[in-house]
Amino acid sequence: MLCLKGQCLSESASDRHCRPEMLLTETDTPRFYNACLKQPFASRHNLRRQHMKTFTLYTVNPSRGSMIRWMLEECGADYDTVTLSLGADLKTPEYLAVNPMGKVPALKHKGETFTETAAILTYLAEQFPEKHLIPEAGSVERGQYYRWLCFSLHLEYAAMDKWRGISNNDMQRQAIGYGDLDTALNTLRRHLQGREYMVGNRFSALDIYYSGLLEWLIAYAQIIPAEPVFTEYMSRHLVRPSFARVQELEKQ
Numbered sequence: 001m002l003c004l005k006g007q008c009l010s011e012s013a014s015d016r017h018c019r020p021e022m023l024l025t026e027t028d029t030p031r032f033y034n035a036c037l038k039q040p041f042a043s044r045h046n047l048r049r050q051h052m053k054t055f056t057l058y059t060v061n062p063s064r065g066s067m068i069r070w071m072l073e074e075c076g077a078d079y080d081t082v083t084l085s086l087g088a089d090l091k092t093p094e095y096l097a098v099n100p101m102g103k104v105p106a107l108k109h110k111g112e113t114f115t116e117t118a119a120i121l122t123y124l125a126e127q128f129p130e131k132h133l134i135p136e137a138g139s140v141e142r143g144q145y146y147r148w149l150c151f152s153l154h155l156e157y158a159a160m161d162k163w164r165g166i167s168n169n170d171m172q173r174q175a176i177g178y179g180d181l182d183t184a185l186n187t188l189r190r191h192l193q194g195r196e197y198m199v200g201n202r203f204s205a206l207d208i209y210y211s212g213l214l215e216w217l218i219a220y221a222q223i224i225p226a227e228p229v230f231t232e233y234m235s236r237h238l239v240r241p242s243f244a245r246v247q248e249l250e251k252q
């Protein structure tokens with residue numbers, strides 16, 4: 001069974017229920033779609049297999065999925081994309097079978113599904129050790145990588161509090177891991193002062209996450225101020241050729 005935007009190309013009535021792995025990807029379409037229609041049904045599965053890439057990214061343009069696409073480009077990975085739209089597209093049974101949260105990004109690799117942007121970035125960094133996009137396992141820098149990876153999630157939700165007009169009282173600040181946005185931002189500000197990268201002396205997957213997050217918080221949602229310590233940090237990384245390529249690809 002093969003599906004294109006929910007339309008089943010199967011000739012058998014019993015095959016009408018679409019499985020997520022059969023959602024056609026961008027490079028399949030329309031080249032694969034047209035080729036497929038010319039094939040007898042039995043050959044379509046083989047054709048599909050020949051066209052399969054190592055990774056499949058489910059994304060919306062732009063979204064947190066753009067960070068994963070940036071990472072895939074940075075790694076030189078062999079990947080395909082399934083581009084969806086916000087709204088009903090993410091809540092179809094086919095997509096909920098990929099990610100029951102009905103959210104992007106999701107990444108398929110070796111038959112498994114991975115979700116959560118920070119986790120996917122880290123997983124990809126480990127898949128391409130020759131790209132040095134994560135500090136060496138067991139090193140102090142790797143420990144710092146984990147520290148700032150976890151911190152990024154707190155920062156994100158501290159900012160969401162502000163976005164939703166929620167302020168924390170003293171008792172809540174003591175219980176909530178990030179305290180409040182000002183404390184989290186001060187911590188990041190101090191860390192980035194005089195630093196080129198989040199950890200160590202080279203670009204890592206963490207710089208993709210923080211640049212993407214800061215860009216969203218500053219430029220789009222306008223939740224945090226456009227202070228040079230933040231804008232200079234993110235601009236330094238947003239000029240990478242791999243990010244320019246993401247912007248080109250997302251225009252198509």
Ligand SMILES: N[C@@H](CCC(=O)N[C@@H](CS)C(=O)NCC(=O)O)C(=O)O
Pocket residue numbers: 060063064065086087090102103104105115116117118
């Ligand atoms: N914790 C998830 C959050 C994913 C998320 O919220 N993605 C948004 C797009 S940036 C989404 O898919 N929203 C659509 C929806 O919830 O319907 C991650 O870090 O990947």
